Amino acid sequence: MPHLYKEQGYVLYPNFFEKEELTHLHKICEAFHSQWLVNNNQAYTNGALNSNGLTASTYLTTTDQLFLIQFISQPKLEKIVSQLFPEKAIFLNTQLFFDPFDANQKNYWHRDMQYTGLTIEEQQACLTTQNVIHFRIPLKPELGLELIPGTHKAWDTDEVFETRMGKNGRLSSDALNNSVSLKPDVGDLLVFSANMVHRGLYGNDRFAFDIIFCDDSVAFKAFINPMHQPTKALLLQLTNKHLF
Numbered sequence: 001m002p003h004l005y006k007e008q009g010y011v012l013y014p015n016f017f018e019k020e021e022l023t024h025l026h027k028i029c030e031a032f033h034s035q036w037l038v039n040n041n042q043a044y045t046n047g048a049l050n051s052n053g054l055t056a057s058t059y060l061t062t063t064d065q066l067f068l069i070q071f072i073s074q075p076k077l078e079k080i081v082s083q084l085f086p087e088k089a090i091f092l093n094t095q096l097f098f099d100p101f102d103a104n105q106k107n108y109w110h111r112d113m114q115y116t117g118l119t120i121e122e123q124q125a126c127l128t129t130q131n132v133i134h135f136r137i138p139l140k141p142e143l144g145l146e147l148i149p150g151t152h153k154a155w156d157t158d159e160v161f162e163t164r165m166g167k168n169g170r171l172s173s174d175a176l177n178n179s180v181s182l183k184p185d186v187g188d189l190l191v192f193s194a195n196m197v198h199r200g201l202y203g204n205d206r207f208a209f210d211i212i213f214c215d216d217s218v219a220f221k222a223f224i225n226p227m228h229q230p231t232k233a234l235l236l237q238l239t240n241k242h243l244f
């Protein structure tokens with residue numbers, strides 16, 4: 001599998017989890033989401049598609065926080081993290097992906113790094129120097145993601161660049177050639193590089209939990225919110241602490 005990731009920038013692991021392994025995770029995510037919706041109604045009606053920071057104490061009990069960080073650091077996930085990252089990796093954040101309030105809202109091609117304040121040249125350099133990987137765990141069957149294989153290591157063609165930047169009359173939702181659509185089911189794990197060109201496929205009342213890991217580097221430490229990291233007390237209760 002690591003060679004597939006190196007080549008394409010993503011790997012789908014079918015039936016990675018038994019459905020029962022996701023039952024409590026799903027409950028926690030539902031509880032988080034309903035509270036998030038109450039407090040972020042304006043963002044939601046204005047087009048938000050995801051929330052983040054589930055591991056914080058904002059909406060979760062300490063017991064559920066511990067459950068989440070145990071889930072994130074479970075050996076079978078850590079094994080994949082260690083296979084896919086060239087060097088040591090750490091936990092960056094979690095996200096929940098859901099459908100837009102407006103069913104007609106268009107999706108958009110992007111590389112995650114384009115929203116972090118980097119210049120185009122810096123973004124280009126990131127392809128060889130920085131690794132951020134999403135671990136998508138659908139909690140409902142979803143239409144999934146559309147990805148352009150190989151773009152985790154290859155820079156944009158003109159068409160891709162103009163599309164994801166919405167330039168020269170192109171829209172970021174326009175169709176692009178050479179893409180693949182992946183439709184993970186509940187129990188599957190979809191791992192993909194945040195550096196690659198991708199877009200979400202909305203619909204089916206999607207509800208997916210993403211865990212994001214990144215290189216253990218100074219550049220990424222700046223993006224880590226301490227509120228999303230386990231407290232010392234929680235860490236003491238964890239057997240597997242390498243990712244925090």
Ligand SMILES: O=C(O)CCC(=O)C(=O)O
Pocket residue numbers: 049097112134144145194198199200201210
């Ligand atoms: O599912 C989506 O809406 C997009 C996912 C995405 O862009 C990401 O996880 O970086």
